[in-house]
Amino acid sequence: MATLDLDNVVKRFDQTTILHGISLNVRDGEFVVFVGPSGCGKSTLLRVIAGLESPTGGDIRIDGQVVNQVSAAHRGCAMVFQSYALYPHMTVFDNMAFGLENLGEAKASIASKVNAAASLLRLGELLQRKPTQLSGGQRQRVAIGRAIVRNPKLFLFDEPLSNLDAELRVSMRSEIRDLHARLKATMIYVTHDQVEAMTMADKIVVLRAGKIEQVGAPLELYNRPANTFVAGFIGSPRMNFLPLDLLAMPCVSDADVPHPPGTHTVGVRPEHAQIDAAGPLSLTVTQVEQLGSTSLLLGTVGGKTPFEVVCPGQTPVVRGDTVHVALPAAHLHCFDAQGARL
Numbered sequence: 001m002a003t004l005d006l007d008n009v010v011k012r013f014d015q016t017t018i019l020h021g022i023s024l025n026v027r028d029g030e031f032v033v034f035v036g037p038s039g040c041g042k043s044t045l046l047r048v049i050a051g052l053e054s055p056t057g058g059d060i061r062i063d064g065q066v067v068n069q070v071s072a073a074h075r076g077c078a079m080v081f082q083s084y085a086l087y088p089h090m091t092v093f094d095n096m097a098f099g100l101e102n103l104g105e106a107k108a109s110i111a112s113k114v115n116a117a118a119s120l121l122r123l124g125e126l127l128q129r130k131p132t133q134l135s136g137g138q139r140q141r142v143a144i145g146r147a148i149v150r151n152p153k154l155f156l157f158d159e160p161l162s163n164l165d166a167e168l169r170v171s172m173r174s175e176i177r178d179l180h181a182r183l184k185a186t187m188i189y190v191t192h193d194q195v196e197a198m199t200m201a202d203k204i205v206v207l208r209a210g211k212i213e214q215v216g217a218p219l220e221l222y223n224r225p226a227n228t229f230v231a232g233f234i235g236s237p238r239m240n241f242l243p244l245d246l247l248a249m250p251c252v253s254d255a256d257v258p259h260p261p262g263t264h265t266v267g268v269r270p271e272h273a274q275i276d277a278a279g280p281l282s283l284t285v286t287q288v289e290q291l292g293s294t295s296l297l298l299g300t301v302g303g304k305t306p307f308e309v310v311c312p313g314q315t316p317v318v319r320g321d322t323v324h325v326a327l328p329a330a331h332l333h334c335f336d337a338q339g340a341r342l
Contacts, residue, residue, distance in 0.1 A: 002062050002186050003025075003026060004024075004186065005024070005025050006023055006024040006049075006060055006061075007059040007060075008022070009021070009023070009057070010056045012056040018210050019041050019210045020209075020211045022045060022212060024215065029184045031177075031201055031202045032202065033197040033204050034189070034191075034207060035194055035197040035205070036233070041209070043159070046156055046158055046190050049077065050079050062153060076154065077153065077156055078148075078152035078155055079156040079158065080147050081143065082158055082159040082163060084131070086131040086139060089130070091128050091129060092126050092127045092130075096142065099146060100150070110149075114145075117145040117149050120145075120182065121141040121144060121148075121175075123145060135168075141175070143160070153186065156190075157176075157188070157189040157190060158190050161173065173199055176200065177199075177200055189201070194233055203215065203217060204218055204221055206233060214226040214230045222234055222235055225333065225341060227338075227339045227340050229339065237308050239267045241265050242265065242266050244257075244263050244264055244266060257329075259332070260334055260342045263335070263342060265334070265339070266333070266334055267335065268327050268332055268333070269331065272328060273309045273310075273327060274326045275323050275326075278326070280326070281326070282301060283300070283301055283322065284301070284322050285320065286298055286300065287299070287319060288315065288317055288319060295310070295317070296311075309323075
């Protein structure tokens with residue numbers, strides 16, 4: 001277990017700046033998720049922490065020690081990749097043991113560590129199989145086991161579930177969280193999937209274009225997003241955004257929407273908007289997704305502004321209908337012209 005501190009970390013490739021002065025503190029035993037769209041710099045940041053890339057500027061500290069000049073092999077980090085990176089000609093046991101063998105560790109110690117990790121990950125009966133004889137979830141557990149046997153200070157996960165099907169992703173999320181609880185290890189996890197971030201993280205770091213937009217607990221980001229980018233990225237379906245001048249139009253709204261001075265945009269999450277015959281907002285439905293336990297209505301207000309509503313249970317509403325929507329004041333989010341939360 002370890003602490004991690006990033007102090008104004010910059011990374012450039014030639015004349016292109018990928019990371020713009022990243023500063024972050026990760027506590028001992030914390031599960032931190034880096035999330036953001038493709039190209040935001042989250043995997044580059046993880047590789048800089050691991051020592052696979054050198055920072056152009058700033059400091060990286062692990063347990064208070066600056067490790068900028070320490071090689072990846074000696075930083076005490078273990079990385080789990082998206083591609084598993086298993087040796088196809090080796091058994092599960094040999095894949096997990098390979099790194100320790102290269103370090104010259106005694107065979108008895110290697111066997112003890114591999115067997116302990118295999119027991120933790122329910123791989124005991126698979127140790128003599130080769131990767132081609134395993135499912136995707138089993139291969140990912142082998143890759144995690146290979147990290148565990150090194151007893152690292154930091155576990156680094158680079159989109160480890162991207163190659164799995166939807167059902168397996170859900171079960172593997174639970175397994176990784178259980179693993180974190182048992183090991184009490186410091187883990188950094190990269191994903192573009194905000195559902196993974198919300199369900200797994202102690203703390204989420206939202207990145208955009210190489211900069212941190214917001215850091216906080218999952219529900220903190222959900223309930224009090226710092227700006228429209230975070231509000232639209234965290235939560236599924238994404239938050240609805242309505243220009244204040246649209247809400248003031250008589251054809252759209254006949255009710256005053258509470259807002260502080262300087263409000264440019266009002267946001268409301270689809271699960272908080274309510275179908276109400278007396279509601280002031282008129283929604284023209286263009287699509288209905290019946291999910292059984294909930295229904296998602298997609299449409300437009302004011303002729304062109306997209307808007308979505310999540311309804312509990314099943315709905316008789318069909319494409320082409322017009323419904324009225326209420327906007328509960330307690331669930332409104334107000335943003336200024338630059339997109340910052342008010």
